[in-house]
Amino acid sequence: DTAVSQTPKYLVTQMGNDKSIKCEQNLGHDTMYWYKQDSKKFLKIMFSYNNKELIINETVPNRFSPKSPDKAHLNLHINSLELGDSAVYFCASSQGYPLGETQYFGPGTRLLVL
Amino acid sequence: AQSVAQPEDQVNVAEGNPLTVKCTYSVSGNPYLFWYVQYPNRGLQFLLKYITGDNLVKGSYGFEAEFNKSQTSFHLKKPSALVSDSALYFCAVRDGSNYQLIWGAGTKLIIKP
Numbered sequence: 001d002t003a004v005s006q007t008p009k010y011l012v013t014q015m016g017n018d019k020s021i022k023c024e025q026n027l028g029h030d031t032m033y034w035y036k037q038d039s040k041k042f043l044k045i046m047f048s049y050n051n052k053e054l055i056i057n058e059t060v061p062n063r064f065s066p067k068s069p070d071k072a073h074l075n076l077h078i079n080s081l082e083l084g085d086s087a088v089y090f091c092a093s094s095q096g097y098p099l100g101e102t103q104y105f106g107p108g109t110r111l112l113v114l
Numbered sequence: 115a116q117s118v119a120q121p122e123d124q125v126n127v128a129e130g131n132p133l134t135v136k137c138t139y140s141v142s143g144n145p146y147l148f149w150y151v152q153y154p155n156r157g158l159q160f161l162l163k164y165i166t167g168d169n170l171v172k173g174s175y176g177f178e179a180e181f182n183k184s185q186t187s188f189h190l191k192k193p194s195a196l197v198s199d200s201a202l203y204f205c206a207v208r209d210g211s212n213y214q215l216i217w218g219a220g221t222k223l224i225i226k227p
Contacts, residue, residue, distance in 0.1 A: 004157070041202060043158075043217045056214065090157055102148070103215070105157035 003027050004106035006091050012112045013081055021076045021109045023091030029104070031055075031097055032074035034066060035090040037108070043090075049074055050097045081113045116141045116209045120218035127195045127225050135190040135221045137205030146208035147188040148215070149179055153201045161203075164188060175199070195225045 004025045013019055025032065033056075034046040047066040048056035054066070063079040074091060091106040119138045127133045139145055149161040162173025169181045179190045190203060205218040 041152075041220050043204065043220070045215070045217075092158075102160045102163060103150075103158075105150075105159070107157045108155075 002107075004091055004093055004104050006089075006106040006109050008109060009107065010110050010112075012114065014114055015081055015083060017081050018077070018079045019081060019111075020078070021089055021091075021111075023074045023076070023106060025072055025091075025093040025104070025106075027093055027095070027104060029093040029095045030071055031094045031101075032068065032071075033092040033094075033103065034074065034076050035092065035105075037088045037090060039087070047074075047076075055097070081111075083113050086111055086113045116207075116216050118205055118207050118216050118218040120203075120205055120221045122221050123219075124222045124224065127223070129197055129225050129227050130194055133192050133195045133199070133223065133225070135203050135205075135223060137188045137190065137218060139186055139188065139205075139207045139216075141207050141209050141216070143209075145186075145188075147179070147181060148206040148208075149173065149177070149188075149190050150204045150206065151175075151201045152204065152220075158204060161190070197225045197227055199223060200225045 007022045031050045033048045036044045046060045049068045052068045065077045068074045088108045088110050090108050092103040094101040094103045117140045147164040150158040152158045162171050164171045164181045172178045177192050202220045202222050204220050206215045
């Protein structure tokens, strides 16, 4: 069983479109994250939720909106996609707050904006 | 300012030789230190962490890391490298004040047969 899963794995879309990426974890963790990894492999945290409450909201354009319907899911919706949004997006989860406990990562969603 | 530095973009090692991937940090309070590995086209995987206790921490796949408080370093080591160790390695530290994980830029490790 996959501990942290993301859908879709690949996403190719046109500039200006709206898209969503879904993340689910079956580890029973209470904290989930979204990361962006750019073409140079730099890893940047975008958001974090603990028990469905937003606890990290880094400097990310408000075109990005996370939603956590329950502790096991954290989805990422992106409006008006831009070329610079092309990257790999990773979902992760961990147990406990404060943050910094071992994080478990999903396989990533490769987003390409044309 | 809180920071993590991985001074080498790439490390090349011959198979069977010992390897070291360097990491230095600067945070307030006591650091919680982590190493993660990313294989091509995969998500990051946890390798090991230092919270407290022995300065030498053992982790997955035969890796270990040594916490050196005076040098503010947490270098990743392995006595004998395997070709399958070739991957991207990330060091991370938990900031003692706001608890957020701070990530290094990553080091690409290439093990040549």
